[in-house]
Amino acid sequence: MRIRPYVEFAKRAFSREGTYRTQVFTHIGSVLLRVFLLSMVWTALYRNNGEQAGITLPAMITYATLALLLDLIYGVNGAYVIREKIREGSIAIDLMRPISVPFYVLADTVGQTLFASMQIIPALGLSLFIVHLDAPATLGAAFAFLVAVLLGFVVNFFLDLIMATITFWTMEIFGVQLMVQFISSLLSGSLVPLYFFPPGIIQQLAFASPFAAIYNAPLSIYIGKVTGLQIVTTLGTQVVWAFVFGVVALGLWRLGERQVVIQGG
Amino acid sequence: MIIRAEHLTKTFRTRRRGDGVMGTLTSLFSRAYDDKLAVRDVSFDLEPGELVGYIGPNGAGKSTTIKMLTGILVPTSGECSVNGIVPWQNRTQNGKQIGVVFGQRTQLYWDLPLKESFELLRAIYGIPADVYERNMAEFTKVLALDEFIRTPVRQLSLGQRMRGDFAAALLHNPPVVFLDEPTIGLDVVAKEAIREFIARTNRERGTTFILTTHDLNDVEKLCDRIIIIDHGQKLYDGRIEAIKRRYGRQRILVAEIDGFCADCEIPIPGVRKLSQAGARVSFEFDRERVSADELIVALAKQYELKDVTISEPELEAIIREIYLKGLGVDAPVAEALT
Ligand SMILES: Nc1ncnc2c1ncn2[C@@H]1O[C@H](COP(=O)(O)OP(=O)(O)OP(=O)(O)O)[C@@H](O)[C@H]1O
Ligand SMILES: [Mg+2]
Numbered sequence: 001m002r003i004r005p006y007v008e009f010a011k012r013a014f015s016r017e018g019t020y021r022t023q024v025f026t027h028i029g030s031v032l033l034r035v036f037l038l039s040m041v042w043t044a045l046y047r048n049n050g051e052q053a054g055i056t057l058p059a060m061i062t063y064a065t066l067a068l069l070l071d072l073i074y075g076v077n078g079a080y081v082i083r084e085k086i087r088e089g090s091i092a093i094d095l096m097r098p099i100s101v102p103f104y105v106l107a108d109t110v111g112q113t114l115f116a117s118m119q120i121i122p123a124l125g126l127s128l129f130i131v132h133l134d135a136p137a138t139l140g141a142a143f144a145f146l147v148a149v150l151l152g153f154v155v156n157f158f159l160d161l162i163m164a165t166i167t168f169w170t171m172e173i174f175g176v177q178l179m180v181q182f183i184s185s186l187l188s189g190s191l192v193p194l195y196f197f198p199p200g201i202i203q204q205l206a207f208a209s210p211f212a213a214i215y216n217a218p219l220s221i222y223i224g225k226v227t228g229l230q231i232v233t234t235l236g237t238q239v240v241w242a243f244v245f246g247v248v249a250l251g252l253w254r255l256g257e258r259q260v261v262i263q264g265g
Numbered sequence: 266m267i268i269r270a271e272h273l274t275k276t277f278r279t280r281r282r283g284d285g286v287m288g289t290l291t292s293l294f295s296r297a298y299d300d301k302l303a304v305r306d307v308s309f310d311l312e313p314g315e316l317v318g319y320i321g322p323n324g325a326g327k328s329t330t331i332k333m334l335t336g337i338l339v340p341t342s343g344e345c346s347v348n349g350i351v352p353w354q355n356r357t358q359n360g361k362q363i364g365v366v367f368g369q370r371t372q373l374y375w376d377l378p379l380k381e382s383f384e385l386l387r388a389i390y391g392i393p394a395d396v397y398e399r400n401m402a403e404f405t406k407v408l409a410l411d412e413f414i415r416t417p418v419r420q421l422s423l424g425q426r427m428r429g430d431f432a433a434a435l436l437h438n439p440p441v442v443f444l445d446e447p448t449i450g451l452d453v454v455a456k457e458a459i460r461e462f463i464a465r466t467n468r469e470r471g472t473t474f475i476l477t478t479h480d481l482n483d484v485e486k487l488c489d490r491i492i493i494i495d496h497g498q499k500l501y502d503g504r505i506e507a508i509k510r511r512y513g514r515q516r517i518l519v520a521e522i523d524g525f526c527a528d529c530e531i532p533i534p535g536v537r538k539l540s541q542a543g544a545r546v547s548f549e550f551d552r553e554r555v556s557a558d559e560l561i562v563a564l565a566k567q568y569e570l571k572d573v574t575i576s577e578p579e580l581e582a583i584i585r586e587i588y589l590k591g592l593g594v595d596a597p598v599a600e601a602l603t
Binding site for chain 1: 336337353356357363371374376381384
């Protein structure tokens with residue numbers, strides 16, 4: 001596979017995002033607002049209930065703030081355009097080109113995500129005026145955190161791609177989409193750390209679920225809930241999920257491509 | 266042989282949907298399907314350098330055929346190949362050697378200036394620098410692209426966009442190009458420019474074209490051969506001349522006669538008087554039975570002729586008859602010509 005076209009796709013996606021300037025400000029503004037509100041909520045909850053599951057209040061606020069910052073990059077749903085393209089038939093144009101459409105979408109998502117990552121810097125800087133953030137436990141943890149974010153991105157991308165590819169079979173995917181989004185936001189640890197789930201089978205399932213690879217893995221490493229050798233197994237689990245989702249997504253895509261129905265003349 | 270289709274068949278299977286809320290709900294769980302046979306058992310071959318018109322009424326299956334040849338639809342049965350490659354099995358390989366223009370939708374990148382769309386295509390197809398430069402120079406000149414090459418595609422007029430689309434389709438020197446209604450919505454001048462571009466590319470580069478259109482002037486000006494399909498089935502495959510000869514036997518002769526003639530009848534078998542308006546009299550004649558010469562001589566014997574014109578049957582009139590009645594009946598084109 002030639003890499004050049006995909007580099008170009010990523011570059012164009014990056015500069016395309018740059019043209020929506022007002023969107024950048026509203027994005028950052030909404031993150032800051034949520035950082036403020038969530039820090040209030042967690043502070044109140046901690047005041048009434050005391051420390052939970054071995055996570056101190058400052059660690060919790062760090063967790064919640066970083067989760068909101070990660071939303072900026074995980075929230076890029078580059079695969080979503082596929083659904084529109086299938087729905088109105090312009091997928092035909094992409095399919096007649098000598099490119100792999102999933103990798104085209106990946107490149108486009110990477111470009112968008114790189115642009116979104118740049119928003120993280122001002123968003124992080126401004127958040128520091130609102131809340132106090134703990135530094136990562138060790139330098140190693142900081143590095144592992146970045147790797148885990150990258151792996152989380154891959155898992156998240158393939159999940160989005162799977163959802164978009166289902167459009168090949170059924171256009172009425174909205175309900176399924178909402179359900180997956182709900183389950184994902186619950187089990188990924190983006191809203192509430194999985195450590196707060198009642199210990200037992202549910203918590204075990206949450207930790208074992210692929211969604212945990214998206215938010216829970218990097219954030220647990222950052223706040224030091226996962227240390228030492230556990231970091232390696234956490235990253236390893238992410239790699240496994242990235243691989244499984246990747247295989248499923250590309251397999252589904254191949255199947256879908258074979259029985260594609262192009263809409264419209 | 267550069268394109269071949271053998272017993273090509275495509276059935277669309279759609280889930281049957283009920284009406285109203287209940288209908289929608291039950292259709293979610295039912296396994297009821299409607300099968301739509303869009304293309305049935307179509308076979309044809311194209312030689313390199315041919316420019317073939319692929320025509321048929323709305324819903325005939327033209328676009329579906331083209332989608333199978335471009336590899337974006339998998340045939341339900343039958344086979345096809347382009348330059349030896351089976352399009353759907355090897356979509357990417359096939360993509361490199363074909364160009365496509367869909368009149369209904371653009372392949373240019375909506376947000377980007379035209380020029381950048383070309384740059385992106387250059388990367389996608391891995392077009393060598395010299396080929397790219399040469400083609401850009403030629404297309405810019407022939408299609409007059411420089412007026413709007415820096416304009417974002419979404420701001421282009423339909424005619425400008427179409428010129429951009431043609432350049433985009435041919436940038437990588439594809440030996441085979443599919444055109445699905447490339448002149449739709451264009452004004453007379455723009456249509457002529459596009460036709461000229463197609464003819465020129467076919468002539469100078471030996472590019473093979475399949476052209477789908479509802480404007481039979483496109484076909485008449487560009488193609489020697491047409492394939493007609495209707496209801497997914499091939500009705501005709503051959504030269505335009507032949508179809509004109511076969512289905513357009515009737516010609517019209519209009520004579521301007523000096524002086525009064527109350528009842529200008531010509532008693533020759535195969536000739537029929539159609540109408541008379543003052544000194545202008547129209548005759549319809551069967552060119553298999555009477556030659557134009559004979560008719561004029563016969564007329565000149567009886568009357569003083571001031572002027573004579575003979576009109577060819579128009580392809581459009583013939584095709585209309587074929588769409589309406591199929592190939593069985595001999596098309597009475599005379600009606601359409603008066
Ligand atoms: N995605 C689809 N699902 C179901 N039926 C389809 C689909 N696409 C096309 N058809 C049906 O297949 C038949 C052929 O359609 P096609 O688009 O090939 O016609 P066409 O010859 O290109 O017509 P037109 O001149 O109007 O563009 C039509 O009856 C159409 O309704
Ligand atoms: Mg069509």
